[in-house]
Amino acid sequence: MDLVYSVLRKHTANNQKSFQNYECLHEGHTLCAVSSKNTVAFTTTTELEDASGKSWGSHVYVADLNTPWHSHKVTSNRAGVTALEWDLPGEKLLLADAAGLVQIWSCREHVLNDWLCLGAATFSGEHILAAAFFHNGKKISVCAEKKDAVFYTEKFTHVRFAPSVRHFGGRPVEGCLVISTTGMVGVAALTQETAPAGALPLTGGSGMAPLLATASDSLGSTRHRIAAADVCYGKNGHFLVAVSSGSASLPIQCYRVSVKQSEEKCVIVSQALPSFFLQSSPAAAEGLYRHVAQLKFVVREDADSLVVASNADPPPGTPTNCTPNSVYGGCYTSSGSSSSSSSVSSSSGGMSVNGNSCNGGAGGLVEIWELREKPLPIHKLFQPKNHTNSVEPYKTVLWQHQSHFVASSPVVCVTTSKLPPPFYVMVALADGTLHCLHRDSLKPVASSSLNLMRQEEPPAAKQQRLSPCVSHLDMSWLGCVLLAADTLGQLHLYRLTPVADPGGGSMTVPHVVRLLEYCLVTGLDCWDLLVCLRPGLVDAVADRFSDGFNRQLAPVQQYHYVHFLNIKTSLYRLTVSGQSKAADLTSLLMLHSVATAFKSLLRPSDLSSHDKGPADSLAAVMTEPLADVDKVLFHLEAKEFTVEHSTLQSLQQLIQWVADLALALLARLPEQRGNSTPATKPSGGCSPASPGYELLRDYKALNTLRELLVVVRIWGLLRQSCLPVFVRSADSLDVLALLFKLLSRLVQAPEPDEALLDDCCLLPNQVMVPTLQPPVRMVAVASPVLFYQSLPIQLEFGTEPDCLHFVPDLSPVEGAMQTEQTLDSIRHIYLGKQPLVVKQCCRCGGKAQLHSVVRTAAIRAWDQRWTRSCRCGGYWHIQRSL
Known part of the structure; x- marks a missing residue:
């Protein structure tokens, strides 16, 4: 559990002494939420640029975890934001506050620093405690029995999961469900009308927001006070809600909530489920932990397990502010309800916080309860019988205590994994320590503290603590990183290792490849996994990932091809030696996209030839040993490649890029003279002597490039101004014909001969070779510079760090235009x-x-x-x- 970076307010470093005096003006309860795209939304009590504390309120910011210093404000709220949630695709953001205002936001034109409110609703007088988006009914899970299978369709299966709310025909409704402190359950749905008659003014000064269709009802038979709540999804489209009044002497109540839409109106049905008391735990039986702090389902799409965090009353005279302590603030963990409280007492007697032991001080308790089916003895007259007329035992569902963890300080926040199988339960304590617990036994796996970065700094005379306290936690969707937000709205990113084996060991190549394949199939972002990789694993992971993809069926490869190239490019971009491979893969992706765009403009001239279009005819001609582009035209129907002149002129920059790519590749070919001969792998582009990807070794891509040169040749006959422009040594030189000839010789020969290499050596003297991909300065966390930094990295909001500057060395062709x-x-x-x-x-x-x-x-x-x-x-x- 390593702290990768901390993003701090700018004035904490520039004016440290002044900031310590006015730290209370910036402090408050903050939230953070990580989306499936690895973007974070977080709240602050004052604006990040405010150094005087005059902008007191609740401000919502978003940032990409790869560039967290670029934070963008979504909105400002007068009332405190109490719920912050992303939808499953990671495109919409849900905000709910203490005044009952619910808002749904989305990026305008998918730009991260430009946000638009899609709709808002108000539940007057309600303090929203928990919220969740409607489920869209899409769920893909990993088959544990077939995790080593070859095909993706066997490894990953689509689970039958009903949408939470459905339109007519079964289409999922977009909206959210909220729980308030008064026991109200409410829903807010996006209607078909984008601009309804009424509109709600937003408190942040961002104009009027469209109204959402709302409905509300009582969660139970009567309204009662709720202090902690959590929501998860059921497979039949319902919600599972767990609530607590905040007192351990009262039961943890569970409800099944269903929402149905009828004629643009939502109807809520709530049904009580089995409840339980916390006194079943040996540690809680002593009556020390009286206050339920938080409820959290272990998996958001599985209601079988629930985490309950409760705190004890602090002794009289104990200060309420956070006090720094050692890294390991937890105590002995016992598993199973049969363990005695004396074992906990004896094992944790040496641990203390501010002189208060875990048994008698202001500590915390984390428990896991599981919903299990157990037989219940009843009279034989009431026992059910099966088809063979034999008596079956009557079974009932009830909550059973599984394990618990005793903490030396009050529990501030608990978070769990978003996807099964759950590995960890993360706990933040009031003393600034973070604990990674095993999900089944709640045994500590790793611990860390926010105070580690500042232990070397001498404490100020009037300073009461070395760092702010943790306010909220959230894990990434793959469970590889943990994000902590402190009371100042500052962010701290932790790398969770190991992931493959929670009991110990390092991240293995098969486990990483399995996660990458899961991201490929589901569309999840894999950035959190990339920052946990060691540089030595990148090539092995990329090769195994490519081998697995090449074994898939052709329709599967075609469907996931673009995302596959994105993931593989991101892998090679992590190392210094992989920058040229990443550049080649980027060119391959662009070549694939240009070919798709060009071929989509071609139409067959005869209706009877729809089974074989112009693109298919061109691909068939390319299999013949023709090196003259003009001879290829005799085998094609010219009218099938006719496109409007205005369209051709607008595509000139893409046509120019195709010719520049062919020119740059052929000019690089002599560099391979000392290397091994290119391998003839149709879809790989890899060879044992040259690991990784090289575009010059991908003959399928080179054939695609030849096809595009033929199309450009035909379009040039229709409109000459759309042809690519070259700086030539002789005006009579036909560059397109020369490029097609050299590419044909490269593809048709098993290896490049000396004559071909000599002709390619002459290209820079005949034509000016452009720089295909100028080196772009990259300032990001996921870059080769990360592995050379001493962790943790201290960042500031609004300031690009100099330590993360990286410019890839792509080694341009000698004589190329700069x-x-x-x-x-x-x-x-x-x-x-x-x-x-x-x-x-x-x-x-x-x-x-x-x-x-x-x-x-x-x-x-x-x-x-x-x-x-x-x-x-x-x-x-x-x-x-x-």
């Missing part, structure tokens, strides 16, 4: 040396033009391909030059 201009990574046009406004990726650092000038149908389709994310799969954010 430029300092910014290149649009999507449209392949130059934007100038320092453009005023661009979209920048949070992962790879690539930049793109904010809006396209040309708006033909073909360009609109190309732009929409990259609207949701960058070519690497990362979020966009708008960057403005100062």
Whole structure:
């Protein structure tokens, strides 16, 4: 459990003495939530730029975990935000506050620093305690029995999981369910009308928000006070709600809540389920832990296990503020309800916080309760009988205590894994310590503390503690990292290792590959897994990941191909030696996208030839040993490749990129003279002598490039101005014909001969070779620089860290044209040396033009391909030059 980085307020480093005096002006209860895209939403009591504490309230920020210093404010709330949740795809954000206001936000045009309120609803006078989005009915789980199977369809199965609320026809409804402190259960759903007649003014000054369709009801038969609550999903579309009044002497109550929509109205049905008392635990039987602090289901899609955290009353005279303590603040852990309290007492007698032992001081208790089916003895007259007329025992469902963990300090927050199987239960204590507990036995696996970063600093004379206290915790979806938010709204990211074996050991290649394949199938982001990898594992993981993908059926490969390239590129981008491989994979992804866009414009001229379109005819001709591009045209129907002139002109920059790619690849071919000969693997591009990926060894990609050169040749006959522009030594040189000839010789020969290598050596003298991918300065956590840093890294909001600057060395071709201009990574046009406004990726650092000038149908389709994310799969954010 290693602290990777901490993102602190800027004035904590620049004006440390002044900040300590006014620290109380910035403190308060904060929340954090990590989405499936590894973006974090968190709250602060004052704005991050505020050094005087004048902006007191509740402010919601979002940031990408890869660039957490770039935080973007979503909204400001007068009332404190009490619930913060992401939806399952990680695109919508739910906010609920102490005044009963519920808001659903989303990125405008998928830009991380531009947010739009989709709708809002008000439950007047209700303090919202817990909230959850409606489930969309999509769930993919890992088959434990077939985890080593070859095909993805056997490893991962679609689980029958009903949506929480359904429209007519079964389409899932978007909305949320909320629980208030008065025992109210409410729902707010997005209606079909995007702009209803009524609108709700937002307190943050962001205008009017559309109203959500709402409904409310009592959770139980009568309304009663609730102090702790949690919500999880049932497989039949219902919600499971666990609530507590805050007193350990009262039962933990559970409810089954169902929501149905009828004529744009929602109907709520709540049903009581078995409840339980905490006195079943040997540690709680002494009556010390009287206050239930938090309830948390172990898995959000499984109601079989529940974590209950309770705290004891502090002794008279004990200060209520947090006090730094040692890293290991926990005590002995006992498992099973049969253990005696004396064993806990004897084992934890040496541990104390502020002089108070765990048995008699202000400590905490964490318990796990499981819902189990047990036989119940009843009279034989009431016992059910089966079809063979034999008596079956009557069974009932009840909660049973499984294990507990005694802490030396009050429990502040508990969080669990989001996906099964759950490995860890994370606990934050009031003394600043964090404990990673095994899910089954609650035995400590690792511990850490927020005070570790500041132990070397001498304490100030009037300072009461060395660091703020932990306020909230959340784990990433893969369970590889833990995010902690302190009372100042500062973020602390921990790397959880080991993941493969909670009992010990290191992360293994099969386990990492299995998680990457799960991300590939489900669409989850794998950034949290990448920052936990060791550099020595990257090549082995990438090769095994590629081998597994190449064994899949052709339709499966075609469906997941783009996401597969994104993951593999992200792997190679982690190491210094893998930058050229990552660049080749990026070029392969762009080549695949350009080929798809170009071929989608082709239409068959005869209705009877729909079974074999122009793209299929071109692929068939490419199998013949033809090296002259003009001879290839004789085998094709020219009218099937006819495209409107305006469309051709708008595609000129993509056509130029295709020719530049062919030119750059052929100019690099002589560099392979001293290396092994290229392997003839149709879909791999890997060879034992040259590990990793090289575009020059991927003959399938080279054939695709030849096909595009033929298409460009035909389009040039239709409109000459769409042809690529070259800086040539002789005007009579036909560059397109030369490129096609050299590529054909490379593909058709088992290995490049000396004549081909000599011809490629002459290319830089005949044509100016452009720089295909200029090195882009990358400032991010997931980069090769991370492995050379001494952890933890101290970051500041709003300040790019100098220690994470990295510029990849891509070794351009000798004599290639160099430029300092910014290149649009999507449209392949130059934007100038320092453009005023661009979209920048949070992962790879690539930049793109904010809006396209040309708006033909073909360009609109190309732009929409990259609207949701960058070519690497990362979020966009708008960057403005100062």
